[in-house]
Amino acid sequence: MDIFLQQMVNGLTIGSLYALVALGYTMVYGVMRLINFAHGDLVAFSAFVGLSVYGSLFSEGTTSLLAVVSVFLLSALVVAFVGVLLERLAYRPLRTAPRLSAVVSALGAGLVIQNSVMLIWGPNMKIFPTDFFPSTLWSVGGIVITFTQVMILSLSSVLMVGLYFFINQTKIGTAIRAVAIDQDAAKLMGINVNRIVMIIFIIGSALGAVAGLFIGAYYRGITFDMGWMYGLNAFVAAIMGGIGNIPGAMLGGLLLGLFNAMITGYISTQWAETFTFVLLIVILVFRPTGILGEKVAEKV
Amino acid sequence: MHNMLLEVKDLHVNYGAIAAIKGIDLNVARGEVVTILGANGAGKTTTLRTISGLLKAASGSIVFEGRELSKLQAHEIVALGMSHSPEGRRVFSTLSVEENLMMGAYTLKKYDQATLDWIYEILPRLKERRKQLAGTLSGGEQQMLAIGRAIMSKPKLLILDEPSLGLAPVLVKVIFKAIKAIAKSGVTVLLVEQNAKAALKLADRGYVLELGKITHTGSSEELLNSEVIQEAYLGKKK
Numbered sequence: 001m002d003i004f005l006q007q008m009v010n011g012l013t014i015g016s017l018y019a020l021v022a023l024g025y026t027m028v029y030g031v032m033r034l035i036n037f038a039h040g041d042l043v044a045f046s047a048f049v050g051l052s053v054y055g056s057l058f059s060e061g062t063t064s065l066l067a068v069v070s071v072f073l074l075s076a077l078v079v080a081f082v083g084v085l086l087e088r089l090a091y092r093p094l095r096t097a098p099r100l101s102a103v104v105s106a107l108g109a110g111l112v113i114q115n116s117v118m119l120i121w122g123p124n125m126k127i128f129p130t131d132f133f134p135s136t137l138w139s140v141g142g143i144v145i146t147f148t149q150v151m152i153l154s155l156s157s158v159l160m161v162g163l164y165f166f167i168n169q170t171k172i173g174t175a176i177r178a179v180a181i182d183q184d185a186a187k188l189m190g191i192n193v194n195r196i197v198m199i200i201f202i203i204g205s206a207l208g209a210v211a212g213l214f215i216g217a218y219y220r221g222i223t224f225d226m227g228w229m230y231g232l233n234a235f236v237a238a239i240m241g242g243i244g245n246i247p248g249a250m251l252g253g254l255l256l257g258l259f260n261a262m263i264t265g266y267i268s269t270q271w272a273e274t275f276t277f278v279l280l281i282v283i284l285v286f287r288p289t290g291i292l293g294e295k296v297a298e299k300v
Numbered sequence: 301m302h303n304m305l306l307e308v309k310d311l312h313v314n315y316g317a318i319a320a321i322k323g324i325d326l327n328v329a330r331g332e333v334v335t336i337l338g339a340n341g342a343g344k345t346t347t348l349r350t351i352s353g354l355l356k357a358a359s360g361s362i363v364f365e366g367r368e369l370s371k372l373q374a375h376e377i378v379a380l381g382m383s384h385s386p387e388g389r390r391v392f393s394t395l396s397v398e399e400n401l402m403m404g405a406y407t408l409k410k411y412d413q414a415t416l417d418w419i420y421e422i423l424p425r426l427k428e429r430r431k432q433l434a435g436t437l438s439g440g441e442q443q444m445l446a447i448g449r450a451i452m453s454k455p456k457l458l459i460l461d462e463p464s465l466g467l468a469p470v471l472v473k474v475i476f477k478a479i480k481a482i483a484k485s486g487v488t489v490l491l492v493e494q495n496a497k498a499a500l501k502l503a504d505r506g507y508v509l510e511l512g513k514i515t516h517t518g519s520s521e522e523l524l525n526s527e528v529i530q531e532a533y534l535g536k537k538k
Contacts, residue, residue: 171402174395174403175403177394177395177399178392178403181395182390182392184354184386184390185390185391186392186403187354187375188352188354188374188386189404189449190378191403191406193375
């Protein structure tokens with residue numbers, strides 16, 4: 001029972017990270033019908049930007065709330081800017097091109113970002129400062145929960161709830177949903193579709209940036225090519241939940257995190273990836289549009 | 301000419317190598333209801349989509365309130381006071397009726413409560429269904445929503461593309477009654493319709509478009525009484 005509860009906590013932590021990254025995939029897909037394969041590499045890029053911001057403003061042993069907040073804000077800002085640039089340079093010129101061209105462009109853009117990270121920060125693993133978050137941990141009824149985990153779980157929840165309200169309750173959020181349904185009709189409402197796409201890339205990249213920093217703080221070691229693995233898992237989560245569906249990405253991320261943690265806890269770490277794809281195949285066989293699917297209005 | 305709200309001059313539109321619109325002239329004065337008649341494939345929808353900026357003209361000019369539109373994008377044109385309710389209704393199916401109407405008012409800082417109340421008054425069915433998803437409405441109700449949504453931006457010119465297409469006669473009546481009320485309130489209307497008789501009854505003037513060219517124009521009365529028009533569009537035999 002202890003293992004189960006412990007793996008629940010661990011799974012929800014990883015799941016929150018997957019969910020944050022999956023939101024970036026699903027929002028871009030919802031509006032542009034494009035899989036942004038460079039998204040995972042933006043997540044890795046963020047971890048390195050965060051490390052450099054930390055290194056140039058603060059030093060190990062002097063970490064403060066101010067340090068952590070500024071690392072998060074500056075990294076999110078830089079990554080969001082690169083995300084917007086990515087859309088301008090790699091996707092916008094191909095908006096009316098065949099779908100395959102955009103996919104190839106996305107894969108290429110991912111490689112460019114990944115290799116830039118390698119050239120700037122080098123090919124070796126970098127280590128996040130030990131005191132980025134306090135090393136406090138709590139033991140509750142046999143399970144251990146760290147300060148970092150509490151931060152990941154709480155900030156991710158706040159961001160996801162905030163995003164849900166933004167998309168469903170605000171004028172811009174409604175316009176994002178409108179553009180996802182019918183771009184021409186949205187233009188006829190006076191909605192600037194290019195601006196909506198830009199907002200999507202800002203939000204998606206910033207959420208990915210937060211996830212990247214959490215990965216650094218949680219696992220400590222970061223590598224230039226880690227975006228591929230996290231990106232792939234988050235992409236799987238987005239598909240499981242129903243690509244294009246925002247609550248679906250959140251649910252898919254959490255479920256995949258829990259599933260991974262249970263496989264790791266009861267079977268072995270080596271098998272986690274294999275089971276991930278078995279689960280994906282099973283879900284797609286029974287629900288081709290994912291668990292929550294693309295929302296389709298039905299006549300009543 | 302200063303009371304001309306919309307002036308289209310020598311407009312050419314191509315689809316790739318195919319010329320769809322081959323030099324048309326068309327004017328709409330403030331307060332008028334003008335209709336464009338024509339068979340399928342004549343270029344009616346293409347003309348409207350070019351006026352509202354969804355398609356780019358190959359040459360010619362489109363002037364709205366003295367402003368050239370051909371360099372502007374569709375969303376900028378809406379902000380100038382032109383609203384286009386497209387063919388096939390194109391409501392946002394997974395948004396509620398109310399959210400669809402709010403999107404109609406996207407160019408305004410805040411939606412106008414009086415306009416919303418008025419839409420609910422002339423199209424009461426929308427009020428009953430305001431919390432429902434637009435995709436769950438019947439075809440007629442979706443058309444009502446498409447029209448209501450288009451006037452939420454408080455346009456000077458309302459462009460309607462085939463508002464009665466595929467609707468039962470009883471709903472066609474409701475739709476035309478609403479268009480009449482909108483026109484009466486002072487909104488200028490440019491209407492494309494395959495129901496030529498109903499359109500000419502409502503309109504002040506009409507144009508007949510055939511294979512990308514305007515072949516006839518005149519007051520609604522002239523067109524209704526013209527033998528050519530009667531034969532081609534009103535289904536009367538000599």
